[in-house]
Amino acid sequence: MQFEPDEDQRAVLDGLEQLLGALDLEAPKEGALSAFSRTLDQQLADSGFLQVAREPGFSLLEAALLVERIARTPVSAEAAASALVLPLLDPEVARPLALGNQITAPARFLPHARTMLVDNGEDVLLVEVDAGNVEPVETLFAYPYGRLRRTQDLRIRALGPTMATPLRRRWRLAIAVEGAGLMQAALDEVLEHVKTRHQFGRPIGSFQVVQHRLAMTAATASAARWLALRAAWSDDEADCAIAATYVQDAIPRLTYDLHQFCGAMGLTLEFRLHLWTYRLKALLGELGGSSAQARTAATRAWSPARQ
Amino acid sequence: MSDPDRLEVFRAQARSWLAANVPNESAPSEGQPSREFVLRWQQRQYTDGWAGLTWPKEYGGRELSAIEQIIWFEEYAAARAPSTHDASFVGVNHAGPTLIACGTEAQKAFHLPKILRGEVLWCQGFSEPGSGSDLASLRTSGRVVGEEMIVTGQKIWSSYADIADYQELLIRTDPASTRHRGLSWVICPMNAPGITVRPIRTMAGPPKFSEVFYDEVRLPLGNVVGGLNNGWRTAMSTLGFERGTASLALQIRLVYKVEELIRRCKDPALAAQLADLRAQAAALRAMTYRFALSQGRGAPGSEGSIIRLYFAELTQRVTEAAIDVYGIAAPEVLQDHGWGFEYLDGFSETIAGGTAEIQRNIIGERVLGLPRGAG
Numbered sequence: 042m043q044f045e046p047d048e049d050q051r052a053v054l055d056g057l058e059q060l061l062g063a064l065d066l067e068a069p070k071e072g073a074l075s076a077f078s079r080t081l082d083q084q085l086a087d088s089g090f091l092q093v094a095r096e097p098g099f100s101l102l103e104a105a106l107l108v109e110r111i112a113r114t115p116v117s118a119e120a121a122a123s124a125l126v127l128p129l130l131d132p133e134v135a136r137p138l139a140l141g142n143q144i145t146a147p148a149r150f151l152p153h154a155r156t157m158l159v160d161n162g163e164d165v166l167l168v169e170v171d172a173g174n175v176e177p178v179e180t181l182f183a184y185p186y187g188r189l190r191r192t193q194d195l196r197i198r199a200l201g202p203t204m205a206t207p208l209r210r211r212w213r214l215a216i217a218v219e220g221a222g223l224m225q226a227a228l229d230e231v232l233e234h235v236k237t238r239h240q241f242g243r244p245i246g247s248f249q250v251v252q253h254r255l256a257m258t259a260a261t262a263s264a265a266r267w268l269a270l271r272a273a274w275s276d277d278e279a280d281c282a283i284a285a286t287y288v289q290d291a292i293p294r295l296t297y298d299l300h301q302f303c304g305a306m307g308l309t310l311e312f313r314l315h316l317w318t319y320r321l322k323a324l325l326g327e328l329g330g331s332s333a334q335a336r337t338a339a340t341r342a343w344s345p346a347r348q
Numbered sequence: 349m350s351d352p353d354r355l356e357v358f359r360a361q362a363r364s365w366l367a368a369n370v371p372n373e374s375a376p377s378e379g380q381p382s383r384e385f386v387l388r389w390q391q392r393q394y395t396d397g398w399a400g401l402t403w404p405k406e407y408g409g410r411e412l413s414a415i416e417q418i419i420w421f422e423e424y425a426a427a428r429a430p431s432t433h434d435a436s437f438v439g440v441n442h443a444g445p446t447l448i449a450c451g452t453e454a455q456k457a458f459h460l461p462k463i464l465r466g467e468v469l470w471c472q473g474f475s476e477p478g479s480g481s482d483l484a485s486l487r488t489s490g491r492v493v494g495e496e497m498i499v500t501g502q503k504i505w506s507s508y509a510d511i512a513d514y515q516e517l518l519i520r521t522d523p524a525s526t527r528h529r530g531l532s533w534v535i536c537p538m539n540a541p542g543i544t545v546r547p548i549r550t551m552a553g554p555p556k557f558s559e560v561f562y563d564e565v566r567l568p569l570g571n572v573v574g575g576l577n578n579g580w581r582t583a584m585s586t587l588g589f590e591r592g593t594a595s596l597a598l599q600i601r602l603v604y605k606v607e608e609l610i611r612r613c614k615d616p617a618l619a620a621q622l623a624d625l626r627a628q629a630a631a632l633r634a635m636t637y638r639f640a641l642s643q644g645r646g647a648p649g650s651e652g653s654i655i656r657l658y659f660a661e662l663t664q665r666v667t668e669a670a671i672d673v674y675g676i677a678a679p680e681v682l683q684d685h686g687w688g689f690e691y692l693d694g695f696s697e698t699i700a701g702g703t704a705e706i707q708r709n710i711i712g713e714r715v716l717g718l719p720r721g722a723g
Binding site: 146147148178180181182186239240241245248250251293296297300301304305308309310311315318319322323325326327329330331332333335336 | 475478479480481482485504505548549550551552553557615617618621664665668671672675676677681682688689691692695696698699700703704705708
């Protein structure tokens with residue numbers, strides 16, 4: 042078993058670091074509810090990082106490593122769906138990609154998307170998105186959300202119901218990988234705070250109650266990352282569902298703990314923590330939430346076919 | 349009329365009044381529209397005798413028992429009346445009660461009727477940038493000069509300070525003092541010269557909190573509540589109300605919200621989770637009612653921290669379950685005052701009025717009688 046990136050993976054990650062380092066990825070202006078960075082999104086697409094899973098010698102695992110790192114930036118870009126879901130489709134299908142369960146419901150990244158994939162329970166539809174047909178939806182969940190203004194006269198291609206299983210598998214993988222990156226970045230931000238914030242004459246990070254819960258949070262973030270990478274490596278139905286279950290299940294406890302130790306300051310938009318926890322909260326309920334993923338995990342992991 | 353009959357009549361009257369008077373429009377989230385909405389709703393309740401149910405008659409209350417108060421809040425929640433966690437919260441639920449418990453006759457006579465009649469809003473000025481959980485380290489000072497004190501310093505996390513008329517202000521009035529000694533609890537008019545209010549945007553959306561700056565603000569000594577340099581004691585009364593009984597309406601509302609989720613839930617996997625939440629809500633209801641019925645006129649004791657903590661954490665569990673029940677992109681989640689807002693606003697429940705960690709310390713030391721820790 043190998044737990045460290047190999048030489049090629051290291052080279053790809055170093056390349057991403059160079060790209061991120063060259064960009065000014067500062068937090069959005071105070072009060073902005075969406076932290077979407079068009080610059081980052083475009084640069085990621087132009088540089089080819091989001092197509093890494095299609096490259097010879099590379100796989101979903103490299104794509105997952107990149108998505109996890111991108112999630113740790115203070116801004117959002119449509120990376121997870123492009124890098125992990127789009128490789129299921131023809132190379133000419135355009136990104137950014139929005140994923141949805143209903144053609145009429147608000148979807149993440151739709152205001153910037155050129156394609157929407159809709160799993161409506163009966164079929165998987167590939168919708169070409171016309172920017173003029175998207176109405177932005179203001180939410181408190183950091184990602185840009187939007188909904189289609191009209192659903193008639195759309196350019197739609199039915200991919201067939203057999204696409205539903207792979208689409209959901211990769212969607213779960215995307216939730217898990219991005220969630221793992223967000224968890225780690227949020228934890229890093231809080232660790233800085235508890236070392237420098239003093240109450241009762243000492244850093245609050247010196248109190249055992251704070252240390253214990255942050256230690257648990259670190260274990261959760263680490264577990265999420267390994268489960269997500271394992272799922273990317275295997276691209277297995279059960280692994281992807283288990284990773285998404287774990288991440289979605291852990292989000293509420295983890296985000297409450299992280300905000301708790303930043304006090305009221307952590308609830309403000311002046312403090313950076315929300316840049317990651319807002320996104321975690323959006324992932325919390327996606328694809329039916331952790332209970333839906335858990336049922337899939339149970340069905341797939343312990344189905345007679347796998348015995 | 350027997351007691352049960354009397355209470356049923358009271359319940360029927362409350363239900364009927366609420367059915368006819370609960371505003372149809374949604375409460376504005378911030379600024380002057382919010383102030384006007386909140387004051388108008390308070391005035392309407394007062395005019396028809398539904399404000400200050402347990403307050404003394406001489407100050408505009410009805411001197412009813414905690415049972416009537418509970419019945420009113422049950423009907424209030426069922427009627428989906430505006431949340432009491434609005435700009436009237438501080439005045440009605442802990443500034444007013446603190447004045448009743450610790451204020452002078454003149455203070456009570458002047459301020460209490462104004463609060464009940466919906467003429468004024470209050471905010472709280474306890475926390476400072478360096479003094480949150482460690483409240484006793486506060487540094488905002490009041491220099492006593494003759495019959496006045498001159499206040500200089502800064503407060504933070506003052507909810508609705510931008511639209512409030514008065515503030516419960518905790519400051520250090522004995523410059524030689526440290527920690528809990530030498531503090532005073534003072535009524536601070538928010539229009540006093542030298543006060544600057546800066547709203548802070550929070551992740552739940554509207555700028556509910558503010559920073560308040562005091563630059564040589566002159567306040568009469570007659571505004572001190574509970575005695576000069578005796579402010580810690582008065583503040584403990586305020587916090588006793590804040591942690592003990594102030595959230596009674598919100599606790600009952602949460603119980604009703606769980607019922608709403610149960611009615612909406614069609615997912616068997618979530619049903620088990622909701623059943624668990626319903627059990628917790630039933631426990632909260634029992635604890636809340638027992639506590640409310642056992643209180644006298646004074647400030648509630650430390651046991652209030654058990655309910656405060658239980659309520660805060662249950663609020664967070666219920667709001668996160670709601671996201672699962674409705675789905676992240678549902679109108680019920682995304683709309684104004686929807687579950688998305690409730691979820692994000694719920695993060696402050698384990699911080700405001702003393703963090704969950706402080707509540708646990710209080711429970712450990714003052715309720716369970718455990719030895720004080722090193723910190």
